[in-house]
Amino acid sequence: MKRRPFLGLLAALIPLANIRNASAQNFLPPQDLRPFIDKLTGGAPVRAGRVTMEMPAIAENGNSIPFTLRVTSPMTRADHVKSVHIFAPRNPRPQVATFHFDPHAGKAEVTTRVRLAGTQKIIAIAALSDGSFWSGEVNIVVTAAACLDEALG
Amino acid sequence: MSGLARLRLPDTARPGEVVEVRILIQHDMETGFRRDMQGRAVPTNVIQDLRAMYAGNTVFRAELGSGISANPYLSFFIRATDSGEVMLDWVDTAGVRGSAAAVLNVA
Amino acid sequence: MRRFREYSLLVLLCAMPFAFAQTNPPKPGNDFQSRENRALEADDFANPGMLWVEQGAKLWRETRGDAKKSCATCHGDAKQSLRGVAAGYPKHDAKADRVLNLDQRINLCASENQKAAAFPHESRELLSLSTYVAHQSKGQPIKVRVDGDAKPAYERGKSLYFQRIGQMNLACTHCHDQSWGKTLLAESISQGQPDGWPAYRLEWQTQGSLQRRLRACFFGVRAEQPAFGSEDLVALELYLAKRAEGLTLNAPGVRR
Numbered sequence: 326m327k328r329r330p331f332l333g334l335l336a337a338l339i340p341l342a343n344i345r346n347a348s349a350q351n352f353l354p355p356q357d358l359r360p361f362i363d364k365l366t367g368g369a370p371v372r373a374g375r376v377t378m379e380m381p382a383i384a385e386n387g388n389s390i391p392f393t394l395r396v397t398s399p400m401t402r403a404d405h406v407k408s409v410h411i412f413a414p415r416n417p418r419p420q421v422a423t424f425h426f427d428p429h430a431g432k433a434e435v436t437t438r439v440r441l442a443g444t445q446k447i448i449a450i451a452a453l454s455d456g457s458f459w460s461g462e463v464n465i466v467v468t469a470a471a472c473l474d475e476a477l478g
Numbered sequence: 479m480s481g482l483a484r485l486r487l488p489d490t491a492r493p494g495e496v497v498e499v500r501i502l503i504q505h506d507m508e509t510g511f512r513r514d515m516q517g518r519a520v521p522t523n524v525i526q527d528l529r530a531m532y533a534g535n536t537v538f539r540a541e542l543g544s545g546i547s548a549n550p551y552l553s554f555f556i557r558a559t560d561s562g563e564v565m566l567d568w569v570d571t572a573g574v575r576g577s578a579a580a581v582l583n584v585a
Numbered sequence: 586m587r588r589f590r591e592y593s594l595l596v597l598l599c600a601m602p603f604a605f606a607q608t609n610p611p612k613p614g615n616d617f618q619s620r621e622n623r624a625l626e627a628d629d630f631a632n633p634g635m636l637w638v639e640q641g642a643k644l645w646r647e648t649r650g651d652a653k654k655s656c657a658t659c660h661g662d663a664k665q666s667l668r669g670v671a672a673g674y675p676k677h678d679a680k681a682d683r684v685l686n687l688d689q690r691i692n693l694c695a696s697e698n699q700k701a702a703a704f705p706h707e708s709r710e711l712l713s714l715s716t717y718v719a720h721q722s723k724g725q726p727i728k729v730r731v732d733g734d735a736k737p738a739y740e741r742g743k744s745l746y747f748q749r750i751g752q753m754n755l756a757c758t759h760c761h762d763q764s765w766g767k768t769l770l771a772e773s774i775s776q777g778q779p780d781g782w783p784a785y786r787l788e789w790q791t792q793g794s795l796q797r798r799l800r801a802c803f804f805g806v807r808a809e810q811p812a813f814g815s816e817d818l819v820a821l822e823l824y825l826a827k828r829a830e831g832l833t834l835n836a837p838g839v840r841r
Binding site for chain 3: 383471
Binding site: 388389390400411413416417418419420421422423424425426427429430431432434435436437438439440441 | 496497507509511532533535536537538539540541542543544545546547548550551552553554555556557559
């Protein structure tokens, strides 16, 4: 009889252990971005357009992938991009980065390198000075390494 | 973590010209999902906030997360108005600060 | 049936050169990298390995140890004094009475001339100095001596290269002479050339030595990994450098 609570405890622990392991792996399903997006738009509509992203179609390694973001805008005091939020829904933390611009930036364009936990669709939401929100997306395939390495994962 | 960084922008620009600012910072951008040789979790430590100041304005700001690669690279733009310093500073999760600056001559 | 036999002979004859495909002329490591990785390697600002070059340049001028000497005290401007030097390593050292790789030569300088502690393998300092020194030979032909005192190490490296090891029972030659250019999952198998090392490896998210990369290969075929700095790894490095003749040294490379 004493064995049963112990087994129950064990059974309860297994899913937890799995989640812990999976968190850094490629097998995480895409997360629902709605709570993140609602938080930044306050429920305002998001229109598709103006935002473009450039990435290779296939990445051999998810640790460092070139990424360029552009938002079409005159970047004047009256009409400019205030911020852009980048989301990777299959990353353990979907919020990749937020970039804030100023009319003095001249153009709303950023290049960086990102880490992606597997094949997914990257979403960017731009907040403009007139209060409107615009979005863009890009698909990328992240392949697994062929050779095992000594790295700790 | 050393504060080593490389910053590059053109030496000179015409007034109103939009110029590229590039920065590369030596930083592990530790995700918090890795373990060390003893099996202990390595705590998250990323450059979480980076600012670029020029001609009295914060012209660009980046909030970075664990989705940005180790030894982060950033390129962005500024509109050249006055000759002066372009100053970048940043802080990581552990509170360690870094900075880099270069002079832009506008003529 | 006869026609089939003729065809199969033709196919066999055509396949012969590939079955014995060798690495002459050798192809640089970055030929087997993605377009994005080659672009990153070629960008002398964004190549992350350049951070180690920059730190190496600082360490070069820093006084260290009881002798209160910096590298520059003896060697002056590395751009002149060390041009082409790394392309000749591993190299037999008369004083140490064995073949040393670049890391070991730097550490010999540290202990003998600076009277300082040796740098641990794969430490930020050692990788910075070795990458900085290797970078001074950018574009210089790889040329090592394998005769005289270096001959035993070369022969040892060569036999290790062709020795089947590990649970997969593979030798270096099976992938890197006989199968280079083929696809393994989504990756293209390289010739295993050492011309981009020390390199920034995306898998590691940091700069690493050729020995670390070789140890990863040992792990890949499920073999016991030789220790850093072991005679086996140095001998293998020497064989690889000889095999790479015809290539130039281009460190820091960028690898997947």
